Amino acid sequence: MIILKETILSQNFKFIPRIYEADTLVLKNETTGEEVTYMISPITDRYYLEVDLVLDLKQDVFYQMTVKNGSDVVYKDKVFCTNQIIEDFSVNKDVYKGYQTSNDYITYE
Numbered sequence: 757m758i759i760l761k762e763t764i765l766s767q768n769f770k771f772i773p774r775i776y777e778a779d780t781l782v783l784k785n786e787t788t789g790e791e792v793t794y795m796i797s798p799i800t801d802r803y804y805l806e807v808d809l810v811l812d813l814k815q816d817v818f819y820q821m822t823v824k825n826g827s828d829v830v831y832k833d834k835v836f837c838t839n840q841i842i843e844d845f846s847v848n849k850d851v852y853k854g855y856q857t858s859n860d861y862i863t864y865e
Contacts, residue, residue, distance in 0.1 A: 757834045762815040770804040773831040784820040813837040
């Protein structure tokens with residue numbers, strides 16, 4: 757899974773494709789089903805294709821990403837958009853609520 761941010765700035769990400777040529781990237785919003793197609797010119801970096809692109813993403817939404825070369829599918833993955841710091845990303849951030857107990861142990865004789 758690729759984790760990206762909701763921003764108006766260009767974002768950079770890498771992936772290992774089936775072949776090292778690609779010209780389009782399709783993002784499908786899993787909530788609404790809306791698809792957006794971007795024209796790309798990725799850079800080859802050893803075993804990776806590197807894309808630098810401005811994406812229109814919404815926070816806390818999953819997307820299906822398909823990278824194509826013409827009509828051939830080169831790569832498929834999921835994208836999750838979050839504004840959390842990527843290095844500290846956690847799906848459970850601000851969700852878990854702990855409860856304190858006295859841990860009293862009652863025995864009957």
